[in-house]
Amino acid sequence: MGIPIVGQSLSLLQAMRANKGEQWIQERIKKYGPISKLNVFGTPTVLLHGQAANKFIYTCDSNILANKQPESIKRICGERNLLELSGEDHRRVRGALVSFLKPEVLKQYVGKMDEETRMHLQMHWHGKHQVQVEPLMKTLTFNIICSLIFGIERGTRREVLVQLFKSLIEGVLSVPINLPFTRFNHSLQSSAKAKAIIMDLIREKRVALEEQRTSPQQDLITCLIKIRNEDGSALLSDEEIVHNCIIVMIAGHDTSSILLTFLVKRLAEDPSVLAAVVHEQEEIAHSKSNEELLTWDNLSKMKYTWRVAMETLRMTPPVFCSFRTAVKDFEYGGYLIPKGWQIIWAACMTHMDETIFPDPSKFDPTRFEQQKLTPYGLVAFGGGPRMCPGNEFTRIETLTMIHHLVTLFTWKLSSKDNPFSRDPLPVFKEGLPIQIEPKK
Numbered sequence: 001m002g003i004p005i006v007g008q009s010l011s012l013l014q015a016m017r018a019n020k021g022e023q024w025i026q027e028r029i030k031k032y033g034p035i036s037k038l039n040v041f042g043t044p045t046v047l048l049h050g051q052a053a054n055k056f057i058y059t060c061d062s063n064i065l066a067n068k069q070p071e072s073i074k075r076i077c078g079e080r081n082l083l084e085l086s087g088e089d090h091r092r093v094r095g096a097l098v099s100f101l102k103p104e105v106l107k108q109y110v111g112k113m114d115e116e117t118r119m120h121l122q123m124h125w126h127g128k129h130q131v132q133v134e135p136l137m138k139t140l141t142f143n144i145i146c147s148l149i150f151g152i153e154r155g156t157r158r159e160v161l162v163q164l165f166k167s168l169i170e171g172v173l174s175v176p177i178n179l180p181f182t183r184f185n186h187s188l189q190s191s192a193k194a195k196a197i198i199m200d201l202i203r204e205k206r207v208a209l210e211e212q213r214t215s216p217q218q219d220l221i222t223c224l225i226k227i228r229n230e231d232g233s234a235l236l237s238d239e240e241i242v243h244n245c246i247i248v249m250i251a252g253h254d255t256s257s258i259l260l261t262f263l264v265k266r267l268a269e270d271p272s273v274l275a276a277v278v279h280e281q282e283e284i285a286h287s288k289s290n291e292e293l294l295t296w297d298n299l300s301k302m303k304y305t306w307r308v309a310m311e312t313l314r315m316t317p318p319v320f321c322s323f324r325t326a327v328k329d330f331e332y333g334g335y336l337i338p339k340g341w342q343i344i345w346a347a348c349m350t351h352m353d354e355t356i357f358p359d360p361s362k363f364d365p366t367r368f369e370q371q372k373l374t375p376y377g378l379v380a381f382g383g384g385p386r387m388c389p390g391n392e393f394t395r396i397e398t399l400t401m402i403h404h405l406v407t408l409f410t411w412k413l414s415s416k417d418n419p420f421s422r423d424p425l426p427v428f429k430e431g432l433p434i435q436i437e438p439k440k
């Protein structure tokens, strides 16, 4: 089990920071097989690996395996956030979120996302010779969430919220010591201010709904206020709305900005993939005027581009490993796993399994043309009842941004080496600088 308390945490964290997490896990699997015990963050832990393990974890009853997040997330987001809930509570709150994040509802927001994307490009890309992709993609996904989730237009209020979220997020993976001047303390203070702003928004939107000045699907907050139980009472408390807006912002903005960053890198490195994406996107661009916003119908024609995104998610999934906790003793693969033990799994290790993805080291978007997706093989968005409810949201923002990038600009990487670490999400050391030129 390694040195007590520290166990294998340090070597795993070091491997992740050096972007060698996959190798670290692979070596353990080679040495000990797909089920092995270790000690991570002072807790006895079992590492599970493989497609069957993915299926078991994703579909396991929450009476056996509970979701487990660092204490800091619970304290910063609030205890009613989706990641902390299980059973009926989880189903109810998740159902409410999905009622806004489902494709039938999101399709009406394609134009709004497109407007945000165009404004972003106007402010941060046009007229520049060099940009840093990673921070810019974060700004983009942040603004898109502000617009669609909070329904806040650009202006002072959005700026205040953006600053609060930046500080709030810095504490999410910090040591939860609440002393003045710790990162965690700043984060808690920012979280309290952000929660107060969201609470004000709830009050304003409730009045707007009563006065019929807004539609029930105007943004996520309005949608959540409007959802009722059969007896007419509110399905979610105001506290639940606030805590879940914060978790959606945290879960939603970094992950999709990472996908967009890796896509820009991939397109710069792979001329044949770039050419096919440009061909698909220019056909769509030529079918409309520059002023016309993208539509759901346009997105449904971006099949190859989305396959490139899926292949990017396969090879560099933003979420590397996740945790659950054993709520009671259970048996898996002939081993007894005791109550209280932690389960760690790097679901994405199946992305490199050649029995699921032949020639797994080759970047090949066309594999998704022929290949029927093996269940629990491609799991960048997780699986089962906790599968990412933001996957459609991600698809819309990714396709919209890539459409504009490849039709408006050409680019090349400023440097050959662009190392990134996992902290735990991928972070490029130099932010991925690129040189850009407008297309003639």
Ligand code: HEM
Pocket: 082, 083, 094, 247, 248, 251, 252, 253, 255, 256, 259, 317, 318, 319, 322, 323, 379, 380, 381, 382, 383, 385, 386, 387, 388, 389, 390, 391, 393, 394
């Ligand atoms: C490339 C983009 C994204 C990736 C790779 C991603 C990945 C994931 C994964 C792997 C999980 C499941 C974790 C587990 O089972 O432990 C998850 C959950 C979640 N994601 Fe995403 N996500 C992305 C974008 C988004 C977006 C845009 C939103 C919101 C608009 C979002 C909101 C959430 C929420 C709320 C959960 C918790 C679900 C639950 O516990 O029921 N994600 N995500």
